[in-house]
Amino acid sequence: xxxxxxxxxxxxxxxxxxxxxxxxxxxxxxxxxxxxxxxxxxxxxxxxxxxxxxxxxxxxxxxxxxxxxxxxxxxxxxxxxxxxxxxxxxxxxxxxxxxxxxxxxxxxxxxxxxxxxxxxxxxxxxxxxxxxxxxxxxxxxxxxxxxxxxxxxxxxxxxxxxxxxxxxxxxxxxxxxxxxxxxxxxxxxxxxxxxxxxxxxxxxx
Ligand code: ADP
Ligand code: MG
Ligand code: MG
Numbered sequence: 001x002x003x004x005x006x007x008x009x010x011x012x013x014x015x016x017x018x019x020x021x022x023x024x025x026x027x028x029x030x031x032x033x034x035x036x037x038x039x040x041x042x043x044x045x046x047x048x049x050x051x052x053x054x055x056x057x058x059x060x061x062x063x064x065x066x067x068x069x070x071x072x073x074x075x076x077x078x079x080x081x082x083x084x085x086x087x088x089x090x091x092x093x094x095x096x097x098x099x100x101x102x103x104x105x106x107x108x109x110x111x112x113x114x115x116x117x118x119x120x121x122x123x124x125x126x127x128x129x130x131x132x133x134x135x136x137x138x139x140x141x142x143x144x145x146x147x148x149x150x151x152x153x154x155x156x157x158x159x160x161x162x163x164x165x166x167x168x169x170x171x172x173x174x175x176x177x178x179x180x181x182x183x184x185x186x187x188x189x190x191x192x193x194x195x196x197x198x199x200x201x202x203x204x205x
Pocket of ligand 2: 036
């Protein structure tokens, strides 16, 4: 499998459209344990990405990922903007430094996850987007090369997002609620799941 520019373009388009379509759901989740803006934050960011889609898809992959990252940093806002922004910036940076797709997908994804973790001073288990990103990275590492890898990632992301519901948040706004954060899916975990599932759907064609 090699990633063609046209495939990349439709992949970014589908992912952005899915995040935009899920804005009401993300907002409802953030109303429960945050300040209710995650849907509008993400919608604003991915509308900006869609607005640059032609320019982004004309760039080499490393530059394209960095442009997506910069765009998200500038437009999403909140806690999630810099975090998603650093994910894409670091993934692009990894591709600029001798990593290649699709062979090094796990390493490239790991660079993104590390950047989120550093920026957020957070790790899996704190009821954040990392509770989806880290399990998906594990699946990428262990199951790479399996014929049903895309399906495995899809399942991992969905199950991981659902598993944030019983967690108590120790990072981000939801942590202010203490025990009252228990019982709701984390908004950022859900948006990561939406993004990853859209990429999977796009790759499956
Ligand atoms: P804000 O909380 O500033 O309103 P958003 O609502 O857009 O920002 O994003 C909230 C999401 O960001 C959370 O649901 C969580 O997944 C993620 N998040 C917040 N803080 C952190 C952190 N320190 N590390 C990782 N993810 C975080
Ligand atoms: Mg919020
Ligand atoms: Mg906010």
